[in-house]
Amino acid sequence: MTDRYSRQIRFRPIGQDGQDQLAERCVVIIGLGALGTASAEQLVRAGVGQVTLIDRDYVEWSNLQRQQLYTERDARERLPKAVAAKQRLCEVNSTVTIEAIVEDVTATNIERLVAQADLIMDATDNFAIRMLINDVAAKREIPWIYGACVASYGMTYTVLPKETPCLHCLLNHLPQQQDTCDTRGIISPAVQLVASHQVTETLKLLTGAKAALRRTLLSFDLWTNQQSQIDVTSLKQAACPSCGDAAVYPYLNGTPLQFVTLCGRDTVQVRGEGKRDLVRLENEIRARGMKSQRNPYLLMFETEQHRIVAFADGRILIHGEADPEQAKQTYATYFK
Amino acid sequence: MQTTRGGEYMQIRLNGKDYPLAEQTKTLHDLIQQLNIDEEVVIIEQNHQIIDRSRYMDTNVQSGDVVEIVHFVGGG
Ligand SMILES: [Zn+2]
Numbered sequence: 001m002t003d004r005y006s007r008q009i010r011f012r013p014i015g016q017d018g019q020d021q022l023a024e025r026c027v028v029i030i031g032l033g034a035l036g037t038a039s040a041e042q043l044v045r046a047g048v049g050q051v052t053l054i055d056r057d058y059v060e061w062s063n064l065q066r067q068q069l070y071t072e073r074d075a076r077e078r079l080p081k082a083v084a085a086k087q088r089l090c091e092v093n094s095t096v097t098i099e100a101i102v103e104d105v106t107a108t109n110i111e112r113l114v115a116q117a118d119l120i121m122d123a124t125d126n127f128a129i130r131m132l133i134n135d136v137a138a139k140r141e142i143p144w145i146y147g148a149c150v151a152s153y154g155m156t157y158t159v160l161p162k163e164t165p166c167l168h169c170l171l172n173h174l175p176q177q178q179d180t181c182d183t184r185g186i187i188s189p190a191v192q193l194v195a196s197h198q199v200t201e202t203l204k205l206l207t208g209a210k211a212a213l214r215r216t217l218l219s220f221d222l223w224t225n226q227q228s229q230i231d232v233t234s235l236k237q238a239a240c241p242s243c244g245d246a247a248v249y250p251y252l253n254g255t256p257l258q259f260v261t262l263c264g265r266d267t268v269q270v271r272g273e274g275k276r277d278l279v280r281l282e283n284e285i286r287a288r289g290m291k292s293q294r295n296p297y298l299l300m301f302e303t304e305q306h307r308i309v310a311f312a313d314g315r316i317l318i319h320g321e322a323d324p325e326q327a328k329q330t331y332a333t334y335f336k
Numbered sequence: 337m338q339t340t341r342g343g344e345y346m347q348i349r350l351n352g353k354d355y356p357l358a359e360q361t362k363t364l365h366d367l368i369q370q371l372n373i374d375e376e377v378v379i380i381e382q383n384h385q386i387i388d389r390s391r392y393m394d395t396n397v398q399s400g401d402v403v404e405i406v407h408f409v410g411g412g
Pocket of ligand 1: 165166167168169170237240241242243244
């Protein structure tokens with residue numbers, strides 16, 4: 001056991017001191033797709049004391065190409081990603097305290113979810129959730145690390161409260177998302193490189209090596225061999241609604257939508273009204289003469305047009321539907 | 337693609353690589369159009385100076401410019 005971290009401790013900038021500090025820290029990882037599983041594995045192997053894993057989704061076959069913690073069995077059983085990731089990570093390093101949370105991160109619950117975080121690792125897949133992370137991180141003064149990739153392109157940026165420009169300073173508003181991994185694909189090396197940058201910045205921050213931080217907005221394209229770094233310090237806005245002197249945290253204080261089309265997925269997510277009794281739902285579905293599949297976290301059934309997944313936390317995914325209005329009707333049919 | 341303006345070969349340094357400028361690429365706005373990047377998610381540095389998003393239309397691109405472009409993506 002004492003040998004576990006010997007190579008990392010021998011790395012001078014970390015050393016025994018840094019290793020001891022890592023053991024005292026908590027990282028909250030939001031999103032457990034490709035980026036989240038890559039950074040979770042590195043952080044757990046590195047011996048960060050507490051790692052909290054949050055994801056709202058379950059493992060599917062198309063995840064296995066790049067989401068490194070999942071197996072065919074996880075996909076067959078449709079295990080929630082947080083649960084499957086925790087199982088694997090506990091095998092990797094049983095000395096780390098790992099918490100798995102199967103929840104949709106919203107304005108309502110995010111402050112509770114990040115309460116213990118020394119750092120928030122962004123491994124999400126859309127701008128709306130990142131703006132929410134950005135708000136809560138500014139409010140609670142927690143550093144967070146943006147990471148994203150699509151195709152062979154990746155980018156990352158480290159946001160330090162009261163120090164660097166925040167995401168809202170850089171973007172001004174919530175952009176429409178155009179490229180997604182579902183429309184343009186993704187290769188695993190792009191994921192790994194973004195995650196490596198994110199984890200390295202995390203190791204620096206958690207061991208107090210702030211002088212070593214990169215301090216730039218970074219992007220690269222592994223296929224076209226381009227890379228770029230920009231010092232964005234000058235973009236910090238004193239009047240920023242998220243990090244400025246009179247911040248109002250607009251995304252944290254906004255009302256969440258009830259029916260949201262998941263970008264590029266031909267899926268509408270319905271945020272439910274609290275926890276759902278899956279056994280009762282299963283009985284109702286069977287009473288309609290339909291088949292369903294249930295595990296402790298979710299229940300899945302298929303209609304003629306849709307595959308519907310109901311989670312124990314109350315959320316519903318309607319696959320095969322991109323129109324929120326249509327989704328409302330489908331929802332009303334089975335859940336009202 | 338050989339591109340010239342007034343007989344001069346036009347080329348910028350874009351994200352660390354030489355990049356030939358097309359005849360019709362006159363401004364930063366033209367450049368990001370050509371690169372097929374969404375203007376609202378882009379940060380551009382031209383000759384070590386960040387250019388405000390509202391000024392892409394009237395900021396010219398000159399041969400020899402060093403341009404860095406980072407655009408935000410959402411996937412992960
Ligand atoms: Zn800001």
